[in-house]
Amino acid sequence: MPLITNYFLALTLDFYILTQPLIVIPDKFLMILMIVRVRFHGRGGQGAKTASRILGTASFVEGMNVQDSPVYGAERRGAPVTAFTRISDSEILERGYVFDPDLLIVMDATLLASPVAKVTDGIRKKGAIFLNAQSANIIGEHYTLPSDVRIASYDLTSSAMEMLGKPIISSASAAAAARLVGLVKESSLEQAIVTELEEIGLSEEMIKKNVMLGRKIFSSLEPLELATEESEKKLRIVPLEMITSNDGLEDIIAVGNSKVAKTGSWRIFKPVVDYEKCTACTVCYAYCPESALILRQDGKPEIDYDNCKGCLICYRECPPKAINIEREVIAF
Amino acid sequence: MELQSKYKTLRDVPQIDYLAPGGSLCAGCGGLLAVRLFHKVLGKNVVWVNAAGCMTIMVNYPLVPLKSNWLYTAFASAPAGAQGIRDAFDILIRKGKIPESEDLKVVVLTGDGAAYDIGLQSTSGAIYRNLDFYYLCYDNQAYGNTGFQVSSATPVGSATATTPPVPSEPAGNIQKRKDLFEIWRAHNPPYIATLSSSYTVDFLRKVEKGSTFKGPKLYISLAGCPTGWGYDPRETIREEKLAVETGIWPLKEAVEGKVKHTVVPRALKPVEEYLATQSRYQHLFNPVRRKEVIRSIQEQVNLYWEEASKREDFEIKLVNT
Numbered sequence: 001m002p003l004i005t006n007y008f009l010a011l012t013l014d015f016y017i018l019t020q021p022l023i024v025i026p027d028k029f030l031m032i033l034m035i036v037r038v039r040f041h042g043r044g045g046q047g048a049k050t051a052s053r054i055l056g057t058a059s060f061v062e063g064m065n066v067q068d069s070p071v072y073g074a075e076r077r078g079a080p081v082t083a084f085t086r087i088s089d090s091e092i093l094e095r096g097y098v099f100d101p102d103l104l105i106v107m108d109a110t111l112l113a114s115p116v117a118k119v120t121d122g123i124r125k126k127g128a129i130f131l132n133a134q135s136a137n138i139i140g141e142h143y144t145l146p147s148d149v150r151i152a153s154y155d156l157t158s159s160a161m162e163m164l165g166k167p168i169i170s171s172a173s174a175a176a177a178a179r180l181v182g183l184v185k186e187s188s189l190e191q192a193i194v195t196e197l198e199e200i201g202l203s204e205e206m207i208k209k210n211v212m213l214g215r216k217i218f219s220s221l222e223p224l225e226l227a228t229e230e231s232e233k234k235l236r237i238v239p240l241e242m243i244t245s246n247d248g249l250e251d252i253i254a255v256g257n258s259k260v261a262k263t264g265s266w267r268i269f270k271p272v273v274d275y276e277k278c279t280a281c282t283v284c285y286a287y288c289p290e291s292a293l294i295l296r297q298d299g300k301p302e303i304d305y306d307n308c309k310g311c312l313i314c315y316r317e318c319p320p321k322a323i324n325i326e327r328e329v330i331a332f
Numbered sequence: 333m334e335l336q337s338k339y340k341t342l343r344d345v346p347q348i349d350y351l352a353p354g355g356s357l358c359a360g361c362g363g364l365l366a367v368r369l370f371h372k373v374l375g376k377n378v379v380w381v382n383a384a385g386c387m388t389i390m391v392n393y394p395l396v397p398l399k400s401n402w403l404y405t406a407f408a409s410a411p412a413g414a415q416g417i418r419d420a421f422d423i424l425i426r427k428g429k430i431p432e433s434e435d436l437k438v439v440v441l442t443g444d445g446a447a448y449d450i451g452l453q454s455t456s457g458a459i460y461r462n463l464d465f466y467y468l469c470y471d472n473q474a475y476g477n478t479g480f481q482v483s484s485a486t487p488v489g490s491a492t493a494t495t496p497p498v499p500s501e502p503a504g505n506i507q508k509r510k511d512l513f514e515i516w517r518a519h520n521p522p523y524i525a526t527l528s529s530s531y532t533v534d535f536l537r538k539v540e541k542g543s544t545f546k547g548p549k550l551y552i553s554l555a556g557c558p559t560g561w562g563y564d565p566r567e568t569i570r571e572e573k574l575a576v577e578t579g580i581w582p583l584k585e586a587v588e589g590k591v592k593h594t595v596v597p598r599a600l601k602p603v604e605e606y607l608a609t610q611s612r613y614q615h616l617f618n619p620v621r622r623k624e625v626i627r628s629i630q631e632q633v634n635l636y637w638e639e640a641s642k643r644e645d646f647e648i649k650l651v652n653t
Contacts, residue, residue: 044358045559076358076389077559201496201611203618251394256352258397263354286345286532287569289365291397292353307353311360311558312566 035088036226037098038177041119042107043266045077047170050196051105052083054174058184058192059087067092078266078309080117087183098122102226104129105177107156107169110265110328112142123149128224130176132156132169133329150224152180154217157268157327163213164206167268171197175214182223189214259307263290267310269325273301277322284314284323339536346372355390355397360565362556362572363387363470365529367441370468370551373539376400379417379436383410383451385443386477387470401436407450410440411458414465437543439466444485445475447552448510459519459548466542467550469512472557480560480612484510487580488632489625490612492560497615503625504615508632516550517586525585525594527553530572534583534594541585554581562611574606579633582640593640599649600637603630627653 038055042048049070056068070083084098100122109131111117120143123129128150131139136153139145156172171193178184193214197207251257280299292308293301301314315323338344350371357364363386371378379401382388388404390397405413418438424430440458442451447469455467474492475481482492482505491497491504516524522545525538535553542549554575556568563571575581576595580603583595604626607613616622634650641648 076356076361077565078359079356201491201614203614248394256397256399258352258354258392258395261354261356261392261395263356266359282343282345285347286342286369287365287529289357289361289368289568290353290355290359291349291351291368294349295347304353309359311568312564313360313568316566317569 034090035086035092035094036103036181036183037101037124038085038087038103038105038181039098039101040083040085040105040107040173040177041111041117042081042083042105042169042173043077043111043268044072044079044081045168046081046107047168047173048081048083048107050170050200051107051173051177052085054171054189054192054196055085055177055181055184056087056192057195058174058178058189059085059181061188061191062184064089064183065092067095071097078263080111080114082117085177087181100124102127103177103180103224105173106131107173108268109133109138110267112139114265120145126150126225128152128180128226130154130180132173134158152176152221152224154220156217159213159216163216164209171210171214172217175217176221179218179221180224181226186215186218189218262306263309264304264306267308267328269310269312270305270308270328271303271310271312271315271323272326273303274322274324275300277320279320279322281319283317283319287313287317289313337537337540339533339540342532345369345532345536348372348376350376350378350399351390352397352399354395356392356395357386357389358557358559358565360556360558360568361386362529362554362568363443363472364390365568366468366470366527366535366553366555369529369532369535370439370466370539370553371400373536374437374439374466374543377436379403379438381405381410381413381417381438381440383407383440383442383446384477385446385470386472387441387443389477407446409454410442410446410451411454411463411465411467414438414440415458415461415463418463418465437466438464439468441468441470443476443555444469444471444473444512445477445483447471448484448512452515455516456519459516459521459550462521462547464546465548467548469550469552470555471552472555472560473509474557474560476557476560480557482507485512487629489607489616489629491615492612502615503622504612512552513584513586517589517591519548520589521548521550522546522588523549523585525551526581526583527551528572528576528581528583529553530569531576531583531595538585538594541587560612562614563609567609571606571609574601574609577601578603578606579637580606582636584640591640591644593644593646596646596648598647600633600651602651603633 040048040052052068056066059066065088067086072081086092126148131153133153134155136151156169157167160169178189190211193211278300284301285295292304296302351368381403384407473485474483479493481494486505487509495505497504523542527535556571558565579600584593630653
């Protein structure tokens with residue numbers, strides 16, 4: 001008897017499953033999805049990762065679905081860093097890198113020339129680029145962009161120097177992105193800045209300054225219509241150039257070949273020697289970790305700007321204060 | 333008899349660089365500066381045997397700043413790698429297969445993670461076998477390469493990614509640093525020294541002095557870490573100097589087991605001056621001042637110098653707690 005009961009039960013269950021539709025499509029998937037993809041390009045230490053988190057949290061506060069994630073290699077502070085934020089009014093089914101951003105936030109103009117960062121790769125039609133610089137004209141020197149890509153710029157680093165005393169622009173970049181995307185209220189941005197910066201352990205005073213900075217940037221920019229409708233994905237064929245192993249061999253076996261990395265693009269400030277004041281004491285030479293400073297015949301230093309990472313130890317330690325600093329503004 | 337050193341002032345820093353610029357390490361890296369200075373004294377005939385750590389990133393294949401030789405090993409096994417190279421050279425030279433002029437100095441290069449934790453036993457083995465090699469540990473007091481997690485070199489009070497100040501442990505890291513200098517000394521190697529790039533002449537002299545000994549020559553260099561410690565990269569030398577001036581980083585050497593402090597500050601500066609400049613210690617000052625933690629750090633430093641001054645008979649003015 002129990003056997004039969006089980007049999008019947010099984011039958012009923014089968015029947016139940018078969019009468020249900022095989023694929024469940026919730027109503028919201030039948031609507032047109034609104035999704036904005038933002039890609040941040042910065043340098044390690046500038047705050048690209050935090051910027052993407054602040055933007056994500058601010059949008060989350062607004063009730064959106066969000067994703068944010070950073071990606072960086074084995075290199076450190078100063079090396080190119082990329083971070084992503086996706087914002088949508090519905091579930092986000094995409095994962096991983098943002099290859100086709102609606103909005104690009106370029107936090108450091110020197111990245112425009114970096115073959116590693118490839119900042120404008122995959123920018124969408126009618127997308128937008130924001131450049132942390134006084135003027136966006138330098139983009140044209142490096143890239144030819146489709147005419148419908150909009151360009152905005154603002155000198156975030158100067159504002160950050162002025163208000164925080166440091167060239168860290170996480171909240172400034174997040175504010176710029178939030179304003180340009182246009183889905184976030186100023187109050188939500190403030191809340192997000194506080195939440196995220198508290199989490200990384202900033203002091204209350206510093207968080208306040210960051211909120212002020214965020215407000216300033218937010219009110220200085222105008223929103224752009226960015227939200228795109230799903231989805232214009234096409235398979236792309238990427239043509240690869242034929243390179244024989246001999247093409248790179250000479251560089252690969254050369255002694256001390258790291259020079260070609262040109263880490264000079266990591267700098268935010270550059271040290272400049274005042275040769276009048278210099279007493280050829282060689283302190284700067286002894287303390288330069290990068291070996292990016294050589295001594296001339298007269299014992300005075302010559303800085304290798306292609307490779308100097310701008311740590312500014314030479315500026316700090318120079319006994320007669322013969323090394324000055326200048327803000328790096330020109331992309332190479 | 334004291335060795336007549338050729339290093340007397342900063343002007344004597346050898347003007348040959350065996351490292352090219354363009355490596356991938358952080359700007360202002362104290363560890364890289366230590367490697368650079370160490371290399372200057374040893375000259376070009378060197379093979380670095382590198383355990384996993386920050387200095388792995390110095391080489392970003394195929395871009396290599398080192399103009400000498402480099403062997404990369406697993407975290408635990410750099411001294412074992414050094415033994416292999418040393419033996420191979422010895423045998424090849426003895427058999428006359430390579431001339432003596434082609435011999436290389438074997439230098440193990442590890443961070444504090446490999447030196448204090450993961451590679452401690454293979455180091456112990458190499459010293460025990462009286463391997464003729466150099467060992468340079470750049471001590472940035474945590475696993476800096478992977479995001480500043482606690483190591484057994486992390487000092488009390490330091491916040492790290494794995495010992496953040498939390499309500500149950502408001503002081504951050506509560507474990508005391510291992511005393512690697514004494515662990516090594518218990519093995520009776522001919523030469524051990526602590527270094528700091530900020531005391532450059534002392535640094536160069538110790539490397540020079542060590543190279544007169546046959547057998548293990550072991551060095552621990554303080555390595556200011558702007559990213560992990562949380563200070564502006566330009567302050568690396570200042571931070572390291574402060575560590576010495578506050579007595580937190582004693583500069584000393586042990587020749588055949590006999591310890592001598594090579595730099596003795598006339599009066600110690602309060603440890604607070606050092607702690608307050610770094611964000612890894614900010615929780616000791618903000619939002620409330622953790623007097624008891626700061627005092628206990630100061631007491632540890634005082635105790636160390638009190639004992640050292642008695643042992644070596646020198647005068648030092650301690651900080652009142």
